[in-house]
Amino acid sequence: MNRAMRNRVASIVLLSAITPIFTLLSGCGQGDTAKVEQHLHPVTTVALEKSQQLELNREFVGVVTPSQNGSIGFELSGKIAKILVDEGESVTNGQPLMQLDTRLLATETNQLIAQQRQVKSDLKLVNSNLERLESLKLKGYTSTQSVDEQIAKQNSLEAQLQQLRAGVNANAIKIEKSLLKAPFDGVIGKRQVSLGQVVSAGTPVYSLLLQQSNEAQVGVPSRMLGQLSVGDALPVTIGRQQYFAQLITKGAVIDPATRTVQLRLALPVESEVISGELAYLTLPEQIEREGYWLPLTALTDGIRGLWNVYALSEQGNGVYQIEKRDIRILYATGKEAYVQGAISEGEQVVSDGLHRYVPGQQVTLADQSSMTVVEQ
Incomplete structure (x- = not known):
């Protein structure tokens, strides 16, 4: 048997072996429909x-401010001679803060005192002359005119002496006012002048903040004013700390820039906050x-x-x-x-x-x- 014949016989045998297998598989597909499972x-x-x-919690931002603050300065003009306290320092009522140069006032006071001594000396002489003239007048040895002239001179010297005393007192007051003192207990917020600077009367030299008495000023829409009453305790968050601040006043004017009305809230005395910090006020609001x-x-x-x-x-x-x-x-x-x-x-x-x-x-x-x- 040649090679081609052998390959043909092998193919026939393989086909005969595979045909029953296909027949068996075809039979398995017949009959009832297979069940398919679907996982949900x-x-x-x-x-x-x-x-x-809709119930919302609205949050409004404001700023911490001292309940009392002000810019303070000298009533007189002069040159800054001493700076006794600086920014951030706590001061008490009446504590010296800053000193003006008072050397010219002291010199002027000494001149006035010297003039007082001279006038007193002249007045002493006039008084003695007046006593002698009055004695001579009784004896008829002098005229009434001479006595009158001495009396007029006496009055003039006494007026000069009174004027000099007033000048000394005025300089003493000026020297006293050259020392700036704290008008209340507080903290120095900012120093606005330097040593050696010449300032005019009324020029602010310090900003002074009232100590341990801070407020939060927050703007809210006017529609929310109806649910607020003076004296209410409202939650205010400053930094990571929440405080319940008492409502002091509700503003009566809408801010043209923010379109809000300003609220003043008194923070608790023990609150450790710094002026200028942001304060967040949370208020509930209901929308139908x-x-x-x-x-x-x-x-x-x-x-x-x-x-x-x-x-x-x-x-x-x-x-x-x-x-x-x-x-x-x-x-x-x-x-x-x-x-x-x-x-x-x-x-x-x-x-x-x-x-x-x-x-x-x-x-x-x-x-x-x-x-x-x-x-x-």
């Missing part, structure tokens, strides 16, 4: 509860508007400025089908959103893991046992 994924949901109004609160994880991007949620439509036997619904966000916090749209009270909405599901998919609720649906 469980989803976490939240039931929609309608709210008739129907809607639903949903976690942000239940929302997914929509089109044309809308958002979507996945609502569940019950199919029976504990099976639900996912439907995509359009909603609109009215207000959002860091965790929740207040929404309106094609949803109704009592419906179940997928609360998280939206990336794992698609509209039309059949699922079960996570609080039910895992289900397997058998399709015939």
Whole structure:
């Protein structure tokens, strides 16, 4: 048998062996339809509860200010000779703060005192002459005119002496006013002049802040004034600390720049705050508007400025089908959103893991046992 004949015989034998196998497989596909199992994924949901109004916590920012502060300066002009306290230092009522150069006033005072001594000496001589003339007049040895002249001179010297005394007193007051003192207990906020600088009368040299008596000044919309009363304790956050500040006054004028009304809030005496810090006032506000609160994880991007949620439509036997619904966000916090749209009270909405599901998919609720649906 040649080689070609042997290959042909081998092919026939292989075909004869394979044919029964195909026949057996074909027989397995006949008869009843095979059962196919489909596993349904469980989803976490939240039931929609309608709210008739939106309750918000509004936060408004203001600034910490001292309840009493002011710019203080000298009543006189002069040259700064001594700076006794500086910025940030605490001072008490009457404590010396700054000194003007008083050397010229001291020299002028000495001149006035010297002139006083001279006038007193002249006045002593006039008094002695007047006594002698009056004695001579009684004896007829002098005229009345001479006595009158001495009396007039005496009066003139006494007036000069009184004027010099007033000048000494005035210089003493000027020297006293050349020493600036604290008008109340407080803290030096800012020093506005330097050593050796010449200042005019009334020029501010310090800003002085009242110690341990701070306020928070916060602007709020005028619509919120109706819910506030003087004396209310309101929560104010400064830094990481929250205080309950007492409402002192409500403003009567709207700020043209911020369109808000200023509130003055007295902070507790023990509050450790610094003037100029930001103060955050939290106030509740209610808005009459129907809607639903949903976690942000239940929302997914929509089109044309809308958002979507996945609502569940019950199919029976504990099976639900996912439907995509359009909603609109009215207000959002860091965790929740207040929404309106094609949803109704009592419906179940997928609360998280939206990336794992698609509209039309059949699922079960996570609080039910895992289900397997058998399709015939």
